[in-house]
Structures are given as C-alpha cells and as structure tokens.
Amino acid sequence: MEFPVTRMRRMRKSKAIRDIFAETKLNIEDLIYPIFIKKDLKKGEKEEISTMPEEYRYSVDDGVEFLKNLEKKGLKSTIIFGLPSDDEKDSCGSVAYSDNGVVQETIKRIKAETNLICISDVCLCQYTSHGHCGLVDDENGEILNDESLKYLSKVALSHAKAGVDIVAPSDMMDGRIMAIREILDDNGYEDVLIMSYCVKYASNFYYPFRDAANSSPAFGDRKTYQMDPKNSIEAIREAELDLIEGADVLMVKPALAYLDIINMLKTNFNLPIATYNVSGEYSMLKAAIDKGYLTEDAIMETLISIKRAGADLIITHFAKDILDSL
Ligand code: PBG
Numbered sequence: 001m002e003f004p005v006t007r008m009r010r011m012r013k014s015k016a017i018r019d020i021f022a023e024t025k026l027n028i029e030d031l032i033y034p035i036f037i038k039k040d041l042k043k044g045e046k047e048e049i050s051t052m053p054e055e056y057r058y059s060v061d062d063g064v065e066f067l068k069n070l071e072k073k074g075l076k077s078t079i080i081f082g083l084p085s086d087d088e089k090d091s092c093g094s095v096a097y098s099d100n101g102v103v104q105e106t107i108k109r110i111k112a113e114t115n116l117i118c119i120s121d122v123c124l125c126q127y128t129s130h131g132h133c134g135l136v137d138d139e140n141g142e143i144l145n146d147e148s149l150k151y152l153s154k155v156a157l158s159h160a161k162a163g164v165d166i167v168a169p170s171d172m173m174d175g176r177i178m179a180i181r182e183i184l185d186d187n188g189y190e191d192v193l194i195m196s197y198c199v200k201y202a203s204n205f206y207y208p209f210r211d212a213a214n215s216s217p218a219f220g221d222r223k224t225y226q227m228d229p230k231n232s233i234e235a236i237r238e239a240e241l242d243l244i245e246g247a248d249v250l251m252v253k254p255a256l257a258y259l260d261i262i263n264m265l266k267t268n269f270n271l272p273i274a275t276y277n278v279s280g281e282y283s284m285l286k287a288a289i290d291k292g293y294l295t296e297d298a299i300m301e302t303l304i305s306i307k308r309a310g311a312d313l314i315i316t317h318f319a320k321d322i323l324d325s326l
C-alpha cells in the first residue's frame with residue numbers, strides 16, 4: 001500500500017506512540033562508568049581534568065564516595081583506571097601488579113562498600129616510565145610482545161586477588177587473552193570474566209584520556225599494536241582470536257567513528273559486545289554543548305546511535321550525566 005493509505009507519520013503522532021514502538025532502548029544496565037583514581041591524592045582533594053569538562057581525578061576515598069552516589073541513582077558497573085605516583089613508574093610497569101597499588105585498593109573498597117560490578121583496565125601504559133602498553137626493547141625501541149604477556153597477566157591476577165569481577169585488557173599485545181585466562185584459572189579465579197578490548201584502533205580520540213591518566217608514550221606512537229582505522233576485516237580476525245583464547249565479552253573502541261565495526265561484530269559473533277565511548281568523544285560533545293552549538297539532547301542521541309549499531313554495553317563518561325533520565 002502506498003500513500004494516502006499508508007502514512008508513516010501515524011507511527012510518530014505522539015510521544016506515547018513513539019515510545020511503545022521505539023526499536024532501540026537505552027537501559028541503565030547498559031552503562032559502565034569509567035573513573036580515574038590517583039594514588040597521590042588525599043581525601044577531599046580532586047583534580048580537574050583540563051581536557052575533560054566535569055571529570056576529575058579522585059583519591060580512593062572520594063572516588064568510592066562518588067561511585068556510591070552514582071549507585072544510588074542506579075549505576076550498575078564501573079571501570080577503574082589508576083594513576084600511580086610518578087616515582088613508582090619503571091620500565092616494566094611493576095607497580096601495576098602491586099597487591100596494594102591504587103587500582104587494587106580501589107577494587108577492595110568498591111567490593112566491600114557497594115554492589116557495583118567492578119571492572120579493571122589491564123594495561124601497563126600508566127605505570128611504565130616510557131608510557132607504552134608493553135615492554136620496550138632498549139636497543140631499538142620496539143614494543144616487545146611475548147615478554148609483555150607475563151607482566152599483563154600479573155596485573156590481571158593482582159586485580160583478581162583484590163576481588164575484581166571483570167578484567168579488561170587494553171594493551172593489544174597478541175596472545176594476552178590466552179595468557180590472562182591461563183593465570184586466572186591456575187590461581188582459582190575461573191569466575192573472573194575477561195572483557196577484551198579486542199578491536200582497539202590507534203585513535204586520536206584517546207587524547208584527553210592520556211592527559212587525564214598521564215599515559216602518553218614518551219616516544220613514538222601506538223600504531224604497531226593498536227589497529228589501523230582503515231581496516232575492518234582485521235577487526236573480525238582480532239575478535240575471532242580473542243573469542244578462541246577465552247574472552248567473555250568483545251569490545252570495540254572507540255565507538256562513534258566505528259559504528260560499522262560494532263555492527264559487524266554484533267552480527268558475526270555470539271558474544272556480548274561492549275564499546276568504549278572514549279574520552280575524545282565525550283569532550284567534543286561536552287565542549288559543543290558548553291559553547292551552545294548543541295544542546296544536551298545530543299548526548300542521548302549519541303548513546304542511542306551506539307546502542308542501535310549493536311552494542312550491548314557502553315563504557316561512557318556520560319553515564320554520570322544521564323542516570324537520572326533513565
Ligand atoms: C590504556 C587505555 C587507553 C584508553 C583506555 N585504556 C588509552 C590508550 O590506549 O592510549 C582510552 C580511553 C579513552 O580515551 O577514553 N591502554
């Protein structure tokens with residue numbers, strides 16, 4: 001049937017009609033809130049992040065307090081990023097697997113004081129003196145793959161010991177999911193899930209995060225381990241490998257410039273798909289809203305687009321802003 005019998009506008013005639021026919025819905029359970037916890041900060045001290053409006057680096061105490069407030073508003077899960085003291089950094093990021101490191105302490109507190117699902121980012125870049133996600137060959141500056149696996153596994157194990165629910169390796173070394181699954185299982189942590197940043201592109205949209213986490217590489221870039229934005233077949237291969245190695249959840253990162261990849265993974269894999277609405281995606285929208293170029297409705301439209309593309313879970317700094325409206 002054609003016009004005038006068929007009228008598409010019938011389906012849009014009121015908010016109530018639109019609501020019951022909405023194909024995509026964003027639920028509070030879909031959101032994971034990322035938080036920065038800095039070891040050197042004391043209770044009551046929080047630092048503004050100049051490249052991320054309305055986001056802060058928190059002390060352990062204040063971070064946990066902030067999360068408790070979000071939990072009251074309905075938040076279900078959080079992902080923790082740690083900032084160690086500058087003098088603790090070394091060439092292999094060893095403070096990343098210290099049993100009383102800033103992430104480990106935060107995990108213990110969150111698990112003791114909230115019912116939040118606690119996810120931890122597993123990487124070395126915030127903890128290494130050179131700022132790379134793996135170990136570096138002193139002679140030629142190459143990022144060493146196999147040597148890094150041992151350290152990344154130790155980090156994951158230390159988070160598991162602290163009580164984390166899900167570890168999320170973001171380093172992009174080959175074979176790390178297998179290495180991490182093995183060390184977790186060997187130590188009785190069969191129930192700790194792995195959310196793999198399996199498809200992580202070398203993106204400019206991480207720029208504010210590196211400012212926030214003080215984790216820019218001291219030399220070179222991350223292009224020998226993170227993916228080339230020009231590629232999508234490669235994303236399938238990355239996802240396939242991590243699935244085989246034991247990942248429970250697959251992640252695409254960033255989200256907005258990669259909605260096609262989210263959709264491709266959702267259609268090709270029978271695993272939950274997470275995506276990371278990264279720092280730069282947050283900051284550019286916040287900045288536009290601050291300037292009056294856009295209004296706050298752009299936030300929900302953006303998150304819905306990510307959900308519609310096929311994401312089951314969305315890591316986003318906007319979680320703190322939109323809990324009240326869900
Ligand atoms: C560390 C890590 C990064 C992000 C998450 N984990 C930065 C990077 O790879 O340089 C980026 C998150 C964001 O931009 O919000 N490996």
Ligand code: ZN
Pocket residue numbers: 123124125126132133170171
């Ligand atoms: Zn890293």
